[in-house]
Amino acid sequence: GIQVEQSPPDLILQEGANSTLRCNFSDSVNNLQWFHQNPWGQLINLFYIPSGTKQNGRLSATTVATERYSLLYISSSQTTDSGVYFCAVDSSNFNKFYFGSGTKLNVKP
Template sequence: GIQVEQSPPDLILQEGANSTLRCNFSDSVNNLQWFHQNPWGQLINLFYIPSGTKQNGRLSATTVATERYSLLYISSSQTTDSGVYFCAPGETGANNLFFGTGTRLTVIP
């Protein structure tokens, strides 16, 4: 399966700051999702982004599949952004996703 590395593992931000989370993966992909796991354990879909760039409010994501990485940008962070962010690519021809160990984000007021 695909090896997934996420950085940084932990991030503490002041409310209002911007951040960039990175995901490197080891193989070609036909699928890539970003998730936010809130403090209650719920996994929330943020983006389905096997390639290109998407934006949704204060969040945006870019995947450069040829260089095997994806970035998640959070602007003007809020305390409700706290939680763990997972990148999960799916390798070409396979059904399942492979998860990194996540970036734990803490936004302090």
């Protein structure tokens, strides 16, 4: 199956700092999503972005499908941004999503 690598695995930020999370994948994809898993375990949809750029408030994402990577930008981080960020991709017609191992973000006040 498709390989999904996320970096960095762990990230500690001071509140107000900016960060970039990366997702590399080994094959062309039909679907790509970014999720935030909060401390209670709920997966929250951030972006559905198989290609292009999207923005939502302090968050934005860019997927360069031809180069097989996606970036998630977090600006002016807040303590509520803490949690694990997952990238998930699907390269098949069967909608089988492969998840990266996640980036664990800790934003300190």
